[in-house]
Amino acid sequence: MTEQLPGPYEKIDLKKKDKDMLKKRYKQIKYEVGEAVGVIAAQSISEPATQTTLRAYHSEGRTQLVTTKGLPRLIELFDARKIPKTPTMEIYLDKEHNNKEDARKIAAKIKETKLKHILKEDSIDLINLRIELVPDSTLLQNLDITTESIITLIKKSIKHINISCENEVIMIEIAQDKKPDFTISDLQSIRVRARNLFTKGIKGIEQAIVECENNQWIIKTLGSNLKRVLKMPGIDASRITSNNIFEVAKVLGIEAARNAIIKETITTMREQGVDTDVRHLLLVADAMTNDGTIQAIGRYGLAGQKSSVLSRANFEETVKHLTNAASGGEIDPLESVIENIIIGNIAPIGTGMIKLKVKD
Amino acid sequence: MSEKDILSHELVSEHKILTKNESQKILSQLNVKPDRLPKMRDTDPVVEIIGAKVGDIVEITRDSPTAGKTKYYRVVIPE
Incomplete structure (x- = not known):
């Protein structure tokens, strides 16, 4: 097909007869007034979508990030779910940071780190009745965290404790005034709370994986927080994307959300080998964003608001x-x-x- | 990143506020009243940055996958 139609026709030297023919053909392939474009779009999307389920294959354990794909993802998009099942982001890096080391560093900064992720060892000393936390010093250096900052963090979040540090071992004891009526299980609960303290990174980003595509380093994340990541240094803010349409609408506006709906639906369908004309998806995306917010297609969205x-x-x-x-x-x-x-x-x-x- | 940078994001199309004259022209050309146009909220981040007010008509120049550049119009409404 591409061989028969060489580029936009203005650029080639055509005779007037040929130009008129092209114009005539263009008019012929345009929809007539009164054509039921909505129905045609609905069928053109749904019929191939039924095929995608049949073609979906088992992909568990194959990729590092398992994201929703195929029909479930399409339903998610058209139903306008507030939070997708697997929110992901693709973060591109700017020119100076487009290398493996910087990508790794930024990925480590983005990933949500809890205290348990940087501990080498944590135990309860039953003789002295205290909790001992041993942070991993190499991890601390990589993530740019100091032992002091961990201590202040624990002090701020957990009350009624005494905290001390010796040879890089952080020791937590129950405060004097609480000592008479405490049990080992209290100590255990403090340990669990300390382990789950949020230390570094961006909340909600569970995983950050570094990949290279065509000499471009990309950080793919599980979990999404567009607003915070946009403010980070070293990233290419003009290309970062999230698959959470509502987040895109909130941070980048309704027009961006419309473009994101088109991009997400078309990539989801192309991945499954479905070749739907993009114009149907343009129509659906325009209808979904028509009133300035994202509306679902269904009884609570567009269909529920018909005047008749x-x-x-x-x-x-x-x-x-x-x-x-x-x-x-x-x-x-x-x-x-x-x-x-x-x-x-x-x-x-x-x-x-x-x-x-x-x-x- | 400063707030203005979202306008340079690849997903964000070019937005422009139309003057009174231009909006009149567009409305008569399309033969519609402003309340029949597609809408955008005044809390929309792009609207806040370009400084559009409620009632303004915003011209959006989109990159269309089938027709090069296309123009689209949205009217700003209160949240």
Whole structure:
């Protein structure tokens, strides 16, 4: 196909006859006024989507990051879930930091680090009744954390304890005033709390993996926090993406969210080997972002907000819509397709859209 | 990164506030009233940066995968 159509036609020297032919063909392939583009889009997306489930294959244990793919991901996108099942980010690096070492360093900074991740050893000393924490000194150096900062962190978050440090071993004891009525299980609960203290990184980023694609180092993360990562030095802020559409809308605006919906749906479908025309997805994305927020396609989103009662009743929850409309005295102006089909009128679609005006 | 940089993000299309005259022209050209246009909220980060007010019409120049550059219009509404 690409061999038959050489580039945009303005750039080539064409005779007037050929140009006219091209213009004529272009007009022919455009949709007519009154064409039911929504229905065509719905079918063009759903039919191949049913095939994707059949083609989905077992990918557990193959990749490092297991993300939602195929039909479940498409449903997630069109249902406009607030938080996707596997939120991920792709972080690109700027020119100066586009190498393995810097990528590793930035990934370590981004990843949420709890205290337990940097401990070499943690135990309860039953004789002296205290908790002993031994941080891993190489990890501390890599992550740029000091033993003092760990101590202040523990002091700030856990009350009624005495804390001391000796030979890089942090010791936690129960404070004097609480000593008479405490048990070993209290000590144990303090240890668990200390282990789960948030020490470094960005909250919500569970994993950060460094990959190289075409000489470009990329950090792929599990968990998403666009706002915080955008402010980090060393990253290319113009290319970072998240697969959480609501986050994109909040941080980059509704137009960016619309572009993200298109990008996510098209990559999800292409991954499964489905070749849907992108124009159907453009239509769906425009409809989803039409009112300035992201709306789902379904009974709580677009379909639930149709002005016509019969049209809503036709979709889902028929009785609910009809009783509500009856008790509220709603009027159906019969302007759309479905209600006219129910009534038996000519639906305003295709040639049915044209109305005649008689001149007296 | 400063706040303004989100305008240079690859997902963010070019936004421009239309003047009174331009909006009148566009509305008559499209034969619509402002409330029939697609909307965007005044809390939208891009709206806040370019400083659009409620009622303004914003012209968005999109990169279209099928038609090069396309123009799209959104009217700013309160949250």
